[in-house]
Amino acid sequence: MTQDELKKAVAKAAVDYIxxxxxxxxxxxxxxxxxxxxxxxxxxDIKGSFDGTVASSEASAERLKAHGIPVYDxxxxxxxxxxxxxxxxxxxxxxxxxxxxxxxxREKIVAAVADEFVCIADGxxxxxxxxxxxxxxxxxxxxxxxxxxxxxxxxxxxxxxxxCITDNGNVILDVxxxxxxxxxxxEAAINQIVGVVxxxxxxxxxxxxxxxxxxxxxxxxxx
Numbered sequence: 001m002t003q004d005e006l007k008k009a010v011a012k013a014a015v016d017y018i019x020x021x022x023x024x025x026x027x028x029x030x031x032x033x034x035x036x037x038x039x040x041x042x043x044x045d046i047k048g049s050f051d052g053t054v055a056s057s058e059a060s061a062e063r064l065k066a067h068g069i070p071v072y073d074x075x076x077x078x079x080x081x082x083x084x085x086x087x088x089x090x091x092x093x094x095x096x097x098x099x100x101x102x103x104x105x106r107e108k109i110v111a112a113v114a115d116e117f118v119c120i121a122d123g124x125x126x127x128x129x130x131x132x133x134x135x136x137x138x139x140x141x142x143x144x145x146x147x148x149x150x151x152x153x154x155x156x157x158x159x160x161x162x163x164c165i166t167d168n169g170n171v172i173l174d175v176x177x178x179x180x181x182x183x184x185x186x187e188a189a190i191n192q193i194v195g196v197v198x199x200x201x202x203x204x205x206x207x208x209x210x211x212x213x214x215x216x217x218x219x220x221x222x223x
Contacts, residue, residue, distance in 0.1 A: 006122035006213035011038035013211045013218040014120045018082050019046055026050040027077050029110040030064060031085020032057040032103035035120050039084055040064055054080060056110045057103040058167050074113065083114035087121050087207075088133045088200070094119065094207040094223045095183040099136030099200030102166050108198055111205050119207035123214045130183055134159070134174035136200040141171050143195020150193045151175055154186070170197055
Protein backbone atom coordinates (compact mmCIF):
# COMPACT_ATOMS: atom_id res chain seq x y z
CA MET A 1 0.00 0.00 0.00
CA THR A 2 1.15 3.52 -0.74
CA GLN A 3 1.35 6.12 2.02
CA ASP A 4 -1.79 7.81 0.69
CA GLU A 5 -3.63 4.49 0.72
CA LEU A 6 -2.61 3.97 4.36
CA LYS A 7 -3.80 7.48 5.21
CA LYS A 8 -7.14 6.84 3.52
CA ALA A 9 -7.51 3.56 5.42
CA VAL A 10 -7.02 5.17 8.83
CA ALA A 11 -9.25 8.10 7.89
CA LYS A 12 -12.08 5.72 6.99
CA ALA A 13 -11.41 3.70 10.15
CA ALA A 14 -11.72 6.89 12.19
CA VAL A 15 -15.16 7.64 10.76
CA ASP A 16 -16.25 4.07 11.52
CA TYR A 17 -14.83 4.40 15.04
CA ILE A 18 -16.55 7.67 15.95
CA UNK A 19 -19.93 7.20 14.24
CA UNK A 20 -21.49 5.06 17.01
CA UNK A 21 -20.48 7.73 19.56
CA UNK A 22 -22.29 10.57 17.76
CA UNK A 23 -25.79 11.93 17.95
CA UNK A 24 -27.61 14.96 16.57
CA UNK A 25 -26.07 17.23 19.22
CA UNK A 26 -22.47 16.06 18.81
CA UNK A 27 -19.62 18.34 17.80
CA UNK A 28 -16.63 16.78 16.06
CA UNK A 29 -13.22 18.43 16.28
CA UNK A 30 -11.29 18.17 13.04
CA UNK A 31 -7.54 18.52 12.64
CA UNK A 32 -5.27 19.69 9.87
CA UNK A 33 -3.06 18.01 7.30
CA UNK A 34 -3.14 15.40 4.58
CA UNK A 35 -4.53 12.57 6.73
CA UNK A 36 -7.12 14.90 8.28
CA UNK A 37 -8.17 15.93 4.77
CA UNK A 38 -9.02 12.32 3.93
CA UNK A 39 -10.95 12.14 7.21
CA UNK A 40 -12.95 15.23 6.24
CA UNK A 41 -13.84 13.69 2.91
CA UNK A 42 -15.11 10.48 4.57
CA UNK A 43 -16.84 12.47 7.32
CA UNK A 44 -19.04 14.02 4.64
CA ASP A 45 -20.65 10.61 4.16
CA ILE A 46 -22.13 10.73 7.68
CA LYS A 47 -22.69 14.48 8.03
CA GLY A 48 -26.34 13.94 8.94
CA SER A 49 -25.43 12.02 12.10
CA PHE A 50 -23.93 14.93 14.08
CA ASP A 51 -24.52 18.66 14.63
CA GLY A 52 -21.32 20.14 13.23
CA THR A 53 -17.60 20.59 13.63
CA VAL A 54 -14.86 22.77 15.03
CA ALA A 55 -11.82 23.09 12.76
CA SER A 56 -8.23 23.55 13.88
CA SER A 57 -7.29 25.62 10.84
CA GLU A 58 -8.77 27.86 8.18
CA ALA A 59 -7.83 25.29 5.54
CA SER A 60 -9.76 22.51 7.28
CA ALA A 61 -12.71 24.83 7.85
CA GLU A 62 -12.89 25.59 4.13
CA ARG A 63 -12.72 21.91 3.21
CA LEU A 64 -15.49 21.07 5.69
CA LYS A 65 -17.71 23.87 4.38
CA ALA A 66 -17.13 22.71 0.81
CA HIS A 67 -18.71 19.40 1.85
CA GLY A 68 -21.68 21.20 3.41
CA ILE A 69 -20.57 20.36 6.97
CA PRO A 70 -21.31 23.10 9.53
CA VAL A 71 -18.23 24.66 11.16
CA TYR A 72 -18.61 26.44 14.50
CA ASP A 73 -16.35 28.77 16.41
CA UNK A 74 -15.01 26.92 19.45
CA UNK A 75 -16.32 29.65 21.75
CA UNK A 76 -19.88 28.94 20.61
CA UNK A 77 -19.94 25.25 21.63
CA UNK A 78 -20.37 23.79 25.09
CA UNK A 79 -18.35 20.64 24.52
CA UNK A 80 -16.88 18.29 21.97
CA UNK A 81 -17.42 14.56 21.73
CA UNK A 82 -14.26 13.74 19.84
CA UNK A 83 -11.27 15.29 18.09
CA UNK A 84 -9.68 13.52 15.14
CA UNK A 85 -6.30 14.57 13.80
CA UNK A 86 -3.08 13.23 12.35
CA UNK A 87 0.45 13.39 13.74
CA UNK A 88 3.99 13.83 12.50
CA UNK A 89 5.26 11.33 15.08
CA UNK A 90 3.78 9.13 17.79
CA UNK A 91 5.49 7.04 20.46
CA UNK A 92 4.04 3.97 22.24
CA UNK A 93 2.57 6.22 24.98
CA UNK A 94 0.60 8.03 22.24
CA UNK A 95 2.55 11.21 22.93
CA UNK A 96 2.82 13.10 19.67
CA UNK A 97 4.72 15.65 17.66
CA UNK A 98 2.36 17.77 15.59
CA UNK A 99 2.62 21.04 13.72
CA UNK A 100 4.13 20.15 10.38
CA UNK A 101 1.24 22.09 8.88
CA UNK A 102 1.74 25.01 11.31
CA UNK A 103 -1.67 24.57 12.99
CA UNK A 104 -0.29 23.29 16.31
CA UNK A 105 -1.74 25.98 18.59
CA ARG A 106 -5.30 25.62 17.40
CA GLU A 107 -4.89 21.85 17.31
CA LYS A 108 -3.75 21.87 20.92
CA ILE A 109 -6.69 24.06 21.96
CA VAL A 110 -9.24 21.83 20.23
CA ALA A 111 -7.65 18.69 21.69
CA ALA A 112 -7.88 20.20 25.17
CA VAL A 113 -11.64 20.62 24.84
CA ALA A 114 -12.46 17.22 23.36
CA ASP A 115 -13.71 14.33 25.48
CA GLU A 116 -11.68 11.93 23.33
CA PHE A 117 -8.66 12.54 21.10
CA VAL A 118 -8.34 10.07 18.23
CA CYS A 119 -5.05 10.22 16.35
CA ILE A 120 -4.86 8.83 12.83
CA ALA A 121 -1.49 8.06 11.25
CA ASP A 122 0.28 5.79 8.84
CA GLY A 123 2.92 3.41 10.14
CA UNK A 124 5.83 5.67 9.18
CA UNK A 125 4.90 8.00 12.04
CA UNK A 126 5.58 5.36 14.74
CA UNK A 127 8.83 5.91 16.70
CA UNK A 128 10.27 4.75 20.00
CA UNK A 129 11.67 8.19 20.87
CA UNK A 130 10.17 11.45 19.59
CA UNK A 131 12.35 14.01 17.87
CA UNK A 132 13.45 12.67 14.51
CA UNK A 133 10.76 14.91 13.04
CA UNK A 134 11.73 18.53 13.83
CA UNK A 135 9.63 19.89 16.71
CA UNK A 136 7.58 22.94 15.64
CA UNK A 137 7.38 25.87 18.06
CA UNK A 138 4.97 28.74 17.41
CA UNK A 139 6.54 32.04 18.40
CA UNK A 140 5.50 35.70 18.65
CA UNK A 141 7.46 37.30 15.78
CA UNK A 142 9.42 39.84 17.86
CA UNK A 143 10.65 37.04 20.15
CA UNK A 144 12.00 34.78 17.39
CA UNK A 145 15.71 35.33 18.05
CA UNK A 146 15.32 35.20 21.83
CA UNK A 147 13.35 31.97 21.68
CA UNK A 148 15.88 30.44 19.28
CA UNK A 149 18.72 31.15 21.71
CA UNK A 150 16.76 29.57 24.57
CA UNK A 151 15.99 26.49 22.47
CA UNK A 152 19.71 26.05 21.81
CA UNK A 153 20.24 26.02 25.59
CA UNK A 154 17.74 23.12 25.76
CA UNK A 155 19.85 21.15 23.30
CA UNK A 156 17.98 21.83 20.10
CA UNK A 157 18.91 23.30 16.74
CA UNK A 158 16.12 25.73 15.84
CA UNK A 159 15.52 26.69 12.22
CA UNK A 160 13.21 29.51 11.17
CA UNK A 161 10.49 28.21 8.82
CA UNK A 162 10.83 30.73 6.02
CA UNK A 163 7.63 32.12 4.54
CA CYS A 164 5.35 30.47 7.10
CA ILE A 165 2.83 32.60 8.99
CA THR A 166 0.35 30.74 11.20
CA ASP A 167 -3.40 31.38 11.24
CA ASN A 168 -2.66 33.33 14.43
CA GLY A 169 -0.16 35.64 12.71
CA ASN A 170 2.93 34.09 14.30
CA VAL A 171 6.08 32.34 13.04
CA ILE A 172 7.41 28.80 13.41
CA LEU A 173 10.79 27.60 14.61
CA ASP A 174 11.47 23.94 13.81
CA VAL A 175 13.77 22.35 16.40
CA UNK A 176 16.11 19.73 14.93
CA UNK A 177 18.44 17.22 16.57
CA UNK A 178 16.53 16.89 19.85
CA UNK A 179 15.92 13.38 21.22
CA UNK A 180 12.83 13.87 23.37
CA UNK A 181 13.08 11.20 26.03
CA UNK A 182 10.77 13.00 28.50
CA UNK A 183 8.08 14.61 26.35
CA UNK A 184 6.03 16.11 29.18
CA UNK A 185 9.06 17.81 30.72
CA UNK A 186 10.27 19.09 27.36
CA GLU A 187 6.80 20.36 26.46
CA ALA A 188 6.60 22.29 29.74
CA ALA A 189 10.13 23.68 29.50
CA ILE A 190 9.64 25.06 25.99
CA ASN A 191 6.28 26.57 26.86
CA GLN A 192 7.94 28.48 29.72
CA ILE A 193 10.16 30.43 27.29
CA VAL A 194 8.86 33.98 27.00
CA GLY A 195 7.57 34.55 23.48
CA VAL A 196 6.53 30.95 22.85
CA VAL A 197 2.84 30.52 22.11
CA UNK A 198 3.08 26.74 22.34
CA UNK A 199 5.06 23.84 20.91
CA UNK A 200 4.11 20.78 18.92
CA UNK A 201 4.53 18.24 21.70
CA UNK A 202 1.19 16.68 22.62
CA UNK A 203 2.33 14.89 25.77
CA UNK A 204 0.41 16.53 28.59
CA UNK A 205 -2.66 15.99 26.41
CA UNK A 206 -1.67 12.88 24.49
CA UNK A 207 -3.99 10.94 22.21
CA UNK A 208 -6.51 8.60 23.82
CA UNK A 209 -6.69 6.31 20.79
CA UNK A 210 -4.32 5.77 17.88
CA UNK A 211 -5.53 4.30 14.62
CA UNK A 212 -2.37 3.42 12.75
CA UNK A 213 -2.28 2.15 9.20
CA UNK A 214 0.04 -0.75 8.52
CA UNK A 215 0.48 -3.01 5.52
CA UNK A 216 -1.76 -5.66 7.10
CA UNK A 217 -4.52 -3.25 8.09
CA UNK A 218 -5.44 -0.60 10.62
CA UNK A 219 -4.36 -1.27 14.20
CA UNK A 220 -6.19 0.32 17.16
CA UNK A 221 -4.00 1.28 20.12
CA UNK A 222 -5.42 2.79 23.30
CA UNK A 223 -3.47 4.75 25.89
